């Protein structure tokens with residue numbers, strides 16, 4: 001089973017903590033979409049897209065990466081970290097256009113000091129927690145069992 005997770009984690013590395021934890025536990029390739037723009041994904045059995053939520057969307061680098069590189073009819077899972085509210089629609093719209101099979105979604109809070117939140121020391125402090133990381137690995141293991 002060949003798996004890759006394409007991610008963007010630009011605020012506090014919250015999303016990176018999640019994907020690193022999964023990659024520590026299981027064999028997964030990680031690709032930073034802010035660095036890599038084009039890639040042949042045809043050889044992967046399962047693809048993950050992971051991002052913080054910025055202005056109500058996945059990071060533009062992840063959205064662009066998926067639009068450009070995701071082949072039709074792939075199995076896909078999504079991961080996001082957020083300060084206030086989870087969001088998957090920005091990715092789901094792209095996945096629909098690619099006839100992807102969305103096999104799972106995971107989200108958890110991520111420390112957020114954007115804009116006015118900085119003045120109060122940020123929100124979702126301490127997230128992702130150890131418990132969040134454990135839940136992410138469990139989510140991934142669940143996907144592997146289904147696959």
Ligand SMILES: Cc1cc2nc3c(=O)[nH]c(=O)nc-3n(C[C@H](O)[C@H](O)[C@H](O)COP(=O)(O)O)c2cc1C
Pocket residue numbers: 008009010011012013014015016051052053054055056057081082083084085086109110111112113114
């Ligand atoms: C520019 C910016 C915009 C953000 N917009 C949102 C938002 O619309 N909704 C939300 O819930 N969190 C928002 N956040 C908080 C991030 O989604 C949250 O901190 C996330 O865990 C960041 O992930 P990262 O550290 O992997 O980049 C925003 C953060 C930044 C820096």
